[in-house]
Amino acid sequence: MTTTETNSPQAARGRVYQRASMLLVLAGALAGLVTTLLPWVTAHADGGQQLSASADVANPATLALSLAGLASAAALWLIGRWPRIVLGVLLVLIGIAGVVTVATMADAQVLQRALERQLQLDPAGALNSGADLMPARTFAPWLAMLGGVLLAIGGALTAATAQLWKGGGRRYAVAGGGAASEPAAQTKADVRVDQWDALSAGEDPTLDDEDVSSRENSQ
Secondary structure (H helix, E strand, C coil): CCHHHHCCHHHHHHHHHHHHHHHHHHHHHHHHHHHCCCEEEEEECHHHCEEEEEHHHHCCHHHHHHHHHHHHHHHCCCCCHHHHHHHHHHHHHHHHHHHHHHHHHHCHHHHHHHHHHHHHHCHHHHHHHCCCCCCEECCHHHHHHHHHHHHHHHHHHHHHHHHHCCCCCHHHHHHHHHHHHHHHHHHHHHHHHHHHHHHHCCCCCCCCHHHHHHHHHHC
16 A cells, blocks of 8 residues: 555545444443443342342353454454455344343343342352342443444444455565565575576676676677
8 A cells, every 4th residue: 555545535534434443342342341240130138138140140141242342353453354344244243142132131030030040059148048039230231231232333334444444454564575575585596596507607607797798808
């Protein structure tokens, strides 16, 4: 890419779209990862005891989808334009899946089942929790849903503007530079072969064509 192409308005828009897409995908993936460290469902049992269920119990898909989004954000820097379009569509699907899985927690029965699974993992807590539990969602599911929305928007923006992004990254530029220097290395090898051929023929390989011509004229 020449300097004129790099400074063109289209290239400038491509850089803006690229940064915006990357920020959206990273923000969505990190938001989902943060919610895996927080309680998703809480309930107060008899005697004032509080029971909580985290994301790995209430919604295990959040961690997998967030890690997929984070890996996709890293891959966007390395792959070419057409693979970016495909990955952008996949990010849209990942974001939608994240929103759908969190939206199922609007059902009170889903919250109750999450607490029951937590009680199975903590038998001691089950003995002291009492039978009547009133589950409630925390803000973590809403944050996870926001992360899914950001992933979907970032993926859609990636798929729509990938043709305006710059190339596959500095790594591929270095590889291209190595390929460009290969003919020069082959030329040097050919010169050394020619020098050996000249020695075999009894000629001085250090002389250039003008020196050879002047010596022949002097003879």
